[in-house]
Amino acid sequence: MRRLSFALAIVAILGCGRVTSPEPRVTRAAPPRARDAIAGEYAVTWIPAGGLLEVDARMTGAGATLSVERGAERFVRDVEVSPDRDPPRWAPARRRGALFDAAPCAEGPCRVRYRVALREAARHIDDLDVASEEGEIVEAPPSTWLLAPAEAARDLRLRFRVACPEGARFVTGVFPSKEANGAWDISIDDLWTAPYTAFGPMRVRMVPVKGGTVQLAIGPGKLSVGDDDLVAWTEASARAVASWFGRFPMPTALVLVVVARGPWVGGGRTLAGGGGTVFMRAGAGATLSAYRDDWVLTHEMIHLAFPSVPRESDWAEEGIATYAEPFARVRAGTLSEEEAWRGVVEGLPHGLPAPGDRGLDRTPTWGRIYWGGALFWLLADVEIRKRSENRRGLEHALRGVLEAGGSNAVRWPLADVLAAGDRATGEGVLGELHAAMGTHPHPVDLGALTRSLGVEVSRGRVSFDDHAPLAHIRRAITHGDEQ
Known part of the structure; x- marks a missing residue:
């Protein structure tokens, strides 16, 4: 299991920093591919006003077609592809069903740029595993907005960085890159079960626990308890899991809490592939005793400890x-x-x-x-x-x-x-x-x-x-x- 320093975990969760386009590559005869090599690097920018993502990617060995999570392709707009050269020669990428043609990517290193109408997708799809609008927050795993090589080896990795304007945050349960600060790496194989991820105005706290660090992201909305109470609830649940398994099961994990109606705590879901996120709904009227009595967060965190099986x-x-x-x-x-x-x-x-x-x-x-x-x-x-x-x-x-x-x-x-x-x-x-x-x-x-x-x-x-x-x-x- 990967273990990250506490400092690196903090860098990772802050997420929305300044992101520039990936560094250009020099085109030359490629050496034999190492296992788990980087196939694509993505610079992603969140634009809250339109609920949009702007993405600029550089890819190697991507093949001739690109794809996102099925059902999300109609919200991927203005896709253009170019050989990776200066100046680029941008050409529109035609969509055929769920796939986007990217012929230059089959011939060598290439660049891809596009936009994703993410909030629009969330309103229409309304599925937590694909895209969901949670008040001011938009939740969508990376498989929804990373145009990934459809034909490349599944052990190849994708690396992404995300930039947000002041007042907005990006959080994800994907494990931070071990090689690049402020970035996240995920294999193409894991991408299709990637953890819950969110964009929007969130408060983020780091919760250390034996064996790891839990990243607690709290969505906007009025609750009957304070953030310190939510930290205590998260810590108690993580401590319970660590007491049974000997340690927390992942070096880092995300707990994403959104405000809902009612006096209850629950609605938990876990999604993990190349990392792990627990999604929880907290009722606006839930009292401190509701958090102390809650079993759902512990139940969901235990899922993080068990491999995903058929x-x-x-x-x-x-x-x-x-x-x-x-x-x-x-x-x-x-x-x-x-x-x-x-x-x-x-x-x-x-x-x-x-x-x-x-x-x-x-x-x-x-x-x-x-x-x-x-x-x-x-x-x-x-x-x-x-x-x-x-x-x-x-x-x-x-x-x-x-x-x-x-x-x-x-x-x-x-x-x-x-x-x-x-x-x-x-x-x-x-x-x-x-x-x-x-x-x-x-x-x-x-x-x-x-x-x-x-x-x-x-x-x-x-x-x-x-x-x-x-x-x-x-x-x-x-x-x-x-x-």
Whole structure:
């Protein structure tokens, strides 16, 4: 995992600085391409008055066509292409469906300039994953506004810098470049799942946490709490995640908060590819207690710790966030042990297989994705602790996944995630359990399981039996190494 100094993180989040056009390249015979080489450098300028982006890019090995996120192409205007020479010979780039012709880019280094009607796109598309207008803020991941080579190798990187006028900010969850200050790098492969990104008047605070730094961006609007309260909420959620995973899962991540109506906190979404952003809506009437009781931000931050897996394995991503969240909060001191187990015991029945169930990989219902996934991870936690005589648990398996480079910034097959976890514990539990539950219903006697752990919930009240056969495992699941 990349680790950035705190100073570099600050430089990165400030973002909207003065950006000049990329330096011209000298045309010569190109040496063999290094893996992860830079294929394009983009100078992006945000123009708040029209909600526009002006982009000037230099590309190498881009091929003959360029593209943006499907559906956003009609908001990309005035595209011109030229060989990379002085003076440039600009020619219009014709759009064919979702692609833009860029013949000079197939012949050698080239320049591309264009405009993006980003606020107009946000109003028409109204999809957080593509473009969304959030009051004065426009949210749109880089895949919406970076014209990327459609035919180039997917491991090639794109580098972008963003300039804004005074009073406006740019924030993104894309990891800052390790090689260029004030820039961000992302592979073409990761671009299409790039993190949430925003332009507009935002207040930005840096929140240090064990293993990383969270960038908190707060949109305009009146809230019932102050910015320091939002920082404390963010820090508590990040600390909970770090307590369970051993550290915060990414060196940098963005939490983007926009003001909404109502007395609630929630509406969380996470998008990560080459970085990570958690998007949250905060109700204007939400009191300090609503933030202290919030579980959504912790849940979403846990997503940052788990590799992005294929759709049939959604239960693994949602299940770990559902299962680990309450115990992470207990360890951080923001939730009681009783509340954590009550939520788990009352939720698990939703995850049991119903008639016609075909296993977790083949039954994409709400109950099986969230609570079936949570049940998988609980069973794994118990079994790892039984086999290791309670020396290791599920958190040690997933810490091993993190140390192997697996976070939500990357995409892995589920089998690779489970194998990395099994290597970390040396027990083989995750692969075995997936073989039993992935394509088979695998009913579980929840009553027997919770009794063995010494947990009873009756009329909403929780009691613990410390003489139950697995009570020591329950305590370890709840409190970890500090039990």
